[in-house]
Amino acid sequence: MTEPILDIRNISKSFGALRASNDVSLDLRPGEIHALIGPNGAGKSTLIKQIAGNLRPDAGAVWFNGRDVTELDTVARARAGLGRTFQISSLAMEMTVLQNVVLGAMGHRTGPFRFFRPVMKDRALLAPAMQALEQVGLEEFATTRTADLSHGQRRQLEVAVALTLSPRVFLMDEPMAGLGAEGSHRLMGFLDELRQQAPILLVEHDMDAVFALADRISVLVYGQIIATGSADEIRANPEVRSAYLGEEEDA
Amino acid sequence: MQRETLINIIVLALLVLFPLWAWQADEPFMITLATRAVILALAGVGLNLALGLGGMVSFGHAVFFGVGGYAMGILASHAQSYEPIFEWPFLFEGSKFMPLIWLVAILSSGLAALAIGALSLRTSGVYFIMITLAFGQMFFYFTISWPAYGGEDGLSVYVRNGFPGLNTLDPIQFYGICLAILAIVLFAMSRLARSSFGLALSAARQNEERVQAVGIGVFRLRLMAFTISGAITGLAGALFADLNRFVSPVMFSWQTSGEIMIFVILGGVGRLYGPVIGAVLFIVLEHELGGLSEYWHIYLGALLLGVVLFARGGLIGVLAGREVAHD
Numbered sequence A: 001m002t003e004p005i006l007d008i009r010n011i012s013k014s015f016g017a018l019r020a021s022n023d024v025s026l027d028l029r030p031g032e033i034h035a036l037i038g039p040n041g042a043g044k045s046t047l048i049k050q051i052a053g054n055l056r057p058d059a060g061a062v063w064f065n066g067r068d069v070t071e072l073d074t075v076a077r078a079r080a081g082l083g084r085t086f087q088i089s090s091l092a093m094e095m096t097v098l099q100n101v102v103l104g105a106m107g108h109r110t111g112p113f114r115f116f117r118p119v120m121k122d123r124a125l126l127a128p129a130m131q132a133l134e135q136v137g138l139e140e141f142a143t144t145r146t147a148d149l150s151h152g153q154r155r156q157l158e159v160a161v162a163l164t165l166s167p168r169v170f171l172m173d174e175p176m177a178g179l180g181a182e183g184s185h186r187l188m189g190f191l192d193e194l195r196q197q198a199p200i201l202l203v204e205h206d207m208d209a210v211f212a213l214a215d216r217i218s219v220l221v222y223g224q225i226i227a228t229g230s231a232d233e234i235r236a237n238p239e240v241r242s243a244y245l246g247e248e249e250d251a
Numbered sequence B: 001m002q003r004e005t006l007i008n009i010i011v012l013a014l015l016v017l018f019p020l021w022a023w024q025a026d027e028p029f030m031i032t033l034a035t036r037a038v039i040l041a042l043a044g045v046g047l048n049l050a051l052g053l054g055g056m057v058s059f060g061h062a063v064f065f066g067v068g069g070y071a072m073g074i075l076a077s078h079a080q081s082y083e084p085i086f087e088w089p090f091l092f093e094g095s096k097f098m099p100l101i102w103l104v105a106i107l108s109s110g111l112a113a114l115a116i117g118a119l120s121l122r123t124s125g126v127y128f129i130m131i132t133l134a135f136g137q138m139f140f141y142f143t144i145s146w147p148a149y150g151g152e153d154g155l156s157v158y159v160r161n162g163f164p165g166l167n168t169l170d171p172i173q174f175y176g177i178c179l180a181i182l183a184i185v186l187f188a189m190s191r192l193a194r195s196s197f198g199l200a201l202s203a204a205r206q207n208e209e210r211v212q213a214v215g216i217g218v219f220r221l222r223l224m225a226f227t228i229s230g231a232i233t234g235l236a237g238a239l240f241a242d243l244n245r246f247v248s249p250v251m252f253s254w255q256t257s258g259e260i261m262i263f264v265i266l267g268g269v270g271r272l273y274g275p276v277i278g279a280v281l282f283i284v285l286e287h288e289l290g291g292l293s294e295y296w297h298i299y300l301g302a303l304l305l306g307v308v309l310f311a312r313g314g315l316i317g318v319l320a321g322r323e324v325a326h327d
């Protein structure tokens, strides 16, 4: 069995009396899409934040690429190769779409301490930036102000910025939310290929997408992982059916 | 050409032509007013890097203005008295040589900004405003109670410092020096705003989380910007002291910080020429209204209120519209 790139070991996190992560263990192996599903408020985003370094777990550890990164901040983890998209788009809204991806390319390549050369003429940054926009289908909007993008386009830009980082692991928090049927379908096709470049930990509410794409699925309910397995195993799991999938069938 | 570029060119042309007219018309006082405007503009350009591009609301830029001023005062007064400033670890004598004075002003105010920034950039929002204000007051009271360099009375320099090949006592020549420095710094700022550093700094102002997520630490970014910002305002302080041939603790007062911030906001925060237009406006108002009433600051306050409420982009925003993203 291949070694996991990302290994979350017994993480717990409480907000007051609320246990948002309850002894969560989870790993991500090369070449796979590992989907994390669960009802609203289950603690999916909270887990992503602890992996990306925005939140410190109360207990447990995050191992990335064979080392313990629990003490590192978001910046150090991003540099180590964690590429993350936010559930609520987090972009520089006054900048153009292209500037947002150039920022990502800069973070990954040259760093920000260049004071004189026009960054938007730097081919070494523009090329990967444009490529990322093309990959998500935003190339026509390169010069659009980010604040003028639709909700779905912002989600796509989130993914594009993560691409410019050439990360070793993608952490994606609901990248398809608000994309519409066609957009979702296109992104699904893209993620399907992307897993070869770097494995993806995918938080997603769209069950069709999850069951079609994921190599493994973990189900999080009230901060606890109640099952991990292939799509078929998860579908057949009675605990999952009653706790989560059942709810959807009733609705 | 963009409208803003056109406005910038007009402003620069006026800064060249008006003093030439005053020189021809033998109005040295007008040249001095223009010199004041140009030096204040330079101080504002410094603040604008922190405030406009970086989003750091510093209420302590008087510190850097004052440190630059005292760098000039101390160097020149030692040159007057022929006493070295210190002899250990190396002999450091006073000087009346402008380029050296500027260098010392830039280094010492940059260092002050580095230290103050390192301490205060760990906070944000109102706390950042208060802590920078507190540093300003610290320096103010320190210079008042420090007798070696005149204490409360300040320090006079009898002859303006020199620049090779020029007669700096001639108002138009000194004006030329100040304008040349402003033009060079504006050029450097226009490059910086479009550089990797400028893009990252501006992104950090808009969304700190985004910048961190691409692996760029915002603290070092802001500290660097704050340091450069302080150094530019410090250079302006040295020129200001040279213009007046006098330095006093007033340069460190919170009113000085406030005035710089006010005219930057009036002109247009974050715009390259915002501080220049603001400084010119400030000097014109001070000259025109100051003659009418001692309380001209009331009118200034009313104008500021108007800009903050109705014209967020300042005067340049009114004239040129919303800022267009570079390229």
Ligand SMILES: Nc1ncnc2c1ncn2[C@@H]1O[C@H](COP(=O)(O)OP(=O)(O)OP(=O)(O)O)[C@@H](O)[C@H]1O
Residues within 6 Å of the ligand: A015, A018, A020, A038, A039, A040, A041, A042, A043, A044, A045, A046, A047, A087
């Ligand atoms: N900073 C916080 N302080 C207090 N409670 C929080 C905080 N962040 C999240 N929570 C709570 O923790 C629980 C888990 O939140 P989280 O955002 O991780 O859920 P989620 O699984 O991502 O839900 P959704 O599907 O709606 O995105 C929720 O009950 C939420 O209210």
Ligand SMILES: [Mg+2]
Residues within 6 Å of the ligand: A044, A045, A046, A087, A173
């Ligand atoms: Mg969530």
